[in-house]
Amino acid sequence: MTIRVLICDLVPVIADGLKTLLEAVPDIDVVGTTPNGMEAIILVRTLQPDVVVTDLQLEAIPGLEVIRRLGSEENPPQVVVFTASDADQVVSDVLHAGASCLLGKDASAQELVTAIHAAAAGQTMLAPSIARRLVTWFREQPLPQEVVKFTEMTELTPREREVTKMVAQGMSTDEVARELIIGEATVRTHLYRVRTKLGVRDRAELVSLAYRTGLIHSAGRAHGNEREFAASRPRAS
Incomplete structure (x- = not known):
């Protein structure tokens, strides 16, 4: 089954890099990218992705609020947070907001792909440092x-x-x-x-x-x- 993914990141080079990386994976289809939190919600409603990969820093509304709002959608996608900070408060906020997976931006390409597969399967994955x-x-x-x-x-x-x-x-x-x-x-x-x-x-x-x-x-x-x-x-x- 193909996993439909929406990428949300404020930095174009990161969003484009993630798109290129994920499009090379046979069972992943990147349906769109956006730096804007409000647009992300609209794209979820129109494109119906299975997984949203997002940073916490976005335009219009922050990533945490996006995660909370997506949880109340009729067909909520799973969320993989891909962010630079793994501070305790960030971890707590992300998990309480309803994200399935949390990775740091030092994660390997394989870890990101594994997290997307895990999220699509309804599982949870955390960066090793956070898990420990x-x-x-x-x-x-x-x-x-x-x-x-x-x-x-x-x-x-x-x-x-x-x-x-x-x-x-x-x-x-x-x-x-x-x-x-x-x-x-x-x-x-x-x-x-x-x-x-x-x-x-x-x-x-x-x-x-x-x-x-x-x-x-x-x-x-x-x-x-x-x-x-x-x-x-x-x-x-």
């Missing part, structure tokens, strides 16, 4: 009094449990692959099987479940400190 900060914040919260019993967790193979722990600590697919000396495709296969067995939709739900069931406590805290994680972008694989 969120994991750190999560660790600092009081532990639950009781560990939630989840019998499906016992159905995971040892390797699936290992991959789940690493993802819950904020490691990206690439980092897990390098750590375990396996291919990224193999990591994605493990994550797909884990999500299927546990009935979770994305990394965010997987991380939450790993903590609530106590899976992360046995080795996760030490392993995470050893790697000096700051917080994936639970991040879709």
Whole structure:
């Protein structure tokens, strides 16, 4: 299925660069670009994109307001925010506004394409640095009094449990692959099987479940400190 994408960026060279990059991807169709937030809303209504890739700095109305307004549309698109700032307040504002994915402008071309595919599939993807900060914040919260019993967790193979722990600590697919000396495709296969067995939709739900069931406590805290994680972008694989 072709993913229809609208690009919103105040800087023409960035918008044109993103358009050229994405038009080279077989299953992505760039239906338009605009530097104007109000025009973006109008284009969404007329062009019906599946995904909007936007910066937060736009003409007329800011990107955050665009995201909020798009959420109330009859057929709301998924939103990938592509911005230079990953400050905590920005992350909070973007997620509360309803964006599906958040990337910094230092993201690779493949990360952007992956984020668009994730958003189109209804999943969430965050930049690795943001994801790690969120994991750190999560660790600092009081532990639950009781560990939630989840019998499906016992159905995971040892390797699936290992991959789940690493993802819950904020490691990206690439980092897990390098750590375990396996291919990224193999990591994605493990994550797909884990999500299927546990009935979770994305990394965010997987991380939450790993903590609530106590899976992360046995080795996760030490392993995470050893790697000096700051917080994936639970991040879709």
